[in-house]
Amino acid sequence: MTPERLAEDLLLAFVQGAVALGSAPLLQGIARKLKARLQFRHGPSIWQPYRDLVKWWGKVPVESETASPLTAAAPWIVLATMVVAVLIVPIVAQRAPLAETGDLLVVIGLLALARFVQALAALDAGSAFGGMGASREVAIASLVEPGILLSLAVVVAGAGTTNLDTIAALGAASGASLFAPPLLLGAAAFAIVAIAETGHEPVDNPDTHLELTMIHEGMLLEASGRRLAMLTYAAQLKLVVVVGLFSVVFLPLGAAGDLSVPALVVGVVAALAKLTVAACGLAALDAGMAKLRILALPGLLGLSSLLALTSLAARLWLPA
């Protein structure tokens, strides 16, 4: 790696890191505010997630008497994994700071790593709620993962590579052909599973602590203090990763092609706009939809895999 390249990567890491790490709680705040307004409530300030994180950060964590060292280790493993994932996905530019580390398969792998550690930690306290949350999380994730990979395969089939920076550059160059039917089907497939992966209605309710319905929150129930802050922040970052992945493969508009100041400004604004729109969309779903019965989820999430396979079949058999 040349020194210039290293300097560029550092600059990009700084800009993208600032955008992603800084805006993640804000997105949750915006989503909550919008959801509240849609339900004719005032709702908390959009800055409330930052206040919550600061508050938890200052508190002493309480852990179960039966907990193993995993309870203390899991929060930083999950958070570190998510930070790396955020830096592998190109968010503000057509290149990611850690592009040499891995491709989209590695991002999916990192999400699985975080899920594995978090689900294990949820079992550590021996509470039924943790087990319930972990059990549902891994069950739903198993329906989500084929959908994610198959919808990404729609793009890989066209780009001929799994490298996100190449896909971003090809996407930015292709313009209107992004709206070709196979890609739209792929985007729809991804959107369905993205809702589940980020824990929103109709799959999971991000705000509930009602034991019969919670999934992700159930896993956090025994976490407290600084550990809760880290795990919550990691979940907020996950939204950035998933939305970032969506926008780089299906909607790469505005991503900076080079690292000049104007291009970067446009890239940052575009990235923030896309993240905000996604957060608002999820909030609208949260406000407008009831949670599906858990046994109805295979139908919804399986639809994603079917849409993606339809899109792939269209690419293979229909004339371009």
Added chain:
Amino acid sequence: MSPADIEALATGALVAAGILGALGASLAFLGVGHRPQMVAAALGSVACVVLGLAVMVGPVVAVRLGRVLSYSLIDLRFDPLSGVFLVALGAVGAASSVYGLGYREAGRSRFDTFALIVFVTSLVLVFGAASAFSFLFAWELMALSSAALVIGPKPGRAVVRAGFIYVAMTHLATAAIAIAFAVWAAAAGSLDFGAWGDGVAALGDPGRDLVFLLVLVGFGTKAGMVPLHVWLPRAHPVAPSHVSALMSGVMIKAGIYGIIRFGIEYLGAGPAWWGVVVLVLGAISAVLGVLYALAEHDLKRLLAFHSVENIGIILIGLGVALIGLAEGAAPLVVLGLAAALFHTLNHAVFKSLLFLGAGAVQSAAGTRDLNRLGGLARMMPLTALTFGVGAAAISGLPPLNGFASEWLTFQGLLSAGATGTLDPIERFAAYVGVGALALTAALAVACFVKATGMTFLAMPRGEGAARATEVGLPMRAAMVGLGIGCLALGLAAAPVGALLAGVARGIAGRGSDLAPASLQPPPVIGTYDPVLLAIALGGAAIVVVVVARLRARPARRAPTWTCGIAPEPAFEYTATSFSKPLRLFFEPVLRPDRELRVELHSGTPFPRRVSYHSDVDHLVETRVYGPLHRASIALSQVARRLQQGTLQLYLAYTVGALVVLLVLARR
């Protein structure tokens, strides 16, 4: 080192392995000293690793001994493909032998060690055999010695039954292989494998298809491919854990070895449907294997079903290679084969680690029922940590080795999908493979959260688990060694992948008309740098930990909140409850059957006893083997009428058969 040095090293290692194996076996036979036997076995296994590495990079090593009539009983030729499997065998063998130093299971004796050494030796012979006669000798030796290990000297009824099914299935495999060999040897005019590549032309198209299918059935049975896997989840759990490690880690790979050696290398480019069939069977094996594992709460049976899953993943890679071979797409051949070989190696390491961990749990807690385990992480921290590493590796999590080979398999599938010269059906099959592999990987995460969490976390659910203590030094050393292997193979994915791609190029170049030059460009279509990823993860973790330690106050410990009552193990999720959503999601396949029985105190609504039983239906067994079993019983009832017990009648049968044969032969 020069090629001559490498050859000398390989020969030395082979001789050393032979001497150490013979020494260990004779000590075991005489019943002298448990320790020296195991040390000899461990050193012999290390020699296997050296031999394997040497033949992977150096010249081929050939040995011929023991002539019976005009056939050589031991006719060996170790080439790079043998090398890959020898490395896996040696690594697992060494760990199992070290583990065996500290591990004894009740009712097991010196006989076990003897059978174990014979078993490992037979695997060396299988991976090196250079002629049909020698191969079948080694193959049967392997089948019988492993059957002896499964059944053991004093078996109970259930074990005998498991052993019987194993012996029956393994002989079905041998029969298919022997027929394939007979047809092929007749066409090639030689029992020597060296002539078989050229003999393929003489087989003709139908003959080639027949041989391929027989090879797939024969070796697929050994590998545990669905629907021929039924013996595997029965036989592996009843063997002692270090033997289970060898069986699951290495022996089933002999099936993979056979498919690569005969189905790909010697048969060469065939029709593309071979590849599609292997790909689809691999996808089915992977998904069904992990689903049945999820429904399981016996730790070792769970691991055995995961072997079916991982064989499926390996077969997906081989399917890609076969499709590439048929269509002349060289990058796919190299990618698919390299992925399959890499996953073979990785699975050997993490699966044996997990089996050794299960053995440690069983010896410490006295049970391997997940619903009676729990909380072992505090009593057995090192076992918990190494099992966790193995679990993360088998779940395909970066930066460990399982992820590296699954990544490579995904690369193979996705580049098959993106290769325009392939038929759309083949490309679509590759995408179905992508979906199946993604589903499998996510289900494996679910299953290993269950297995690890229920065994090591929360409160113990049974007496045995509550009293468990950490296992002895040799057992811990073996598990730590394999755990380091998972990490090292994961981080060294680039050089190992390149080495295996070289082996793959050798196989593809020999088995097809592809010019070696067309195999040169690196065939991956993505980026994965495990070392960089590990640095990034480590760096991020250090930053997070340092920040989190700033003015941190130590955690306060308190009982888990259970709505005001004292926490009890009965409140915890169990393995059965954990997998319930998935059992229901996959109801059409698993057909879960549950029975809830509540006995009330008479005349009151209060329950006296509540019992819950749940089970899943193994569709292959009830729908395929059930009718087959009934039909074969009916057929044997008919055949029984031929048996009258009089000598004259049997002589008449013999004369009749002779006359028929003579008539046929004279035509």
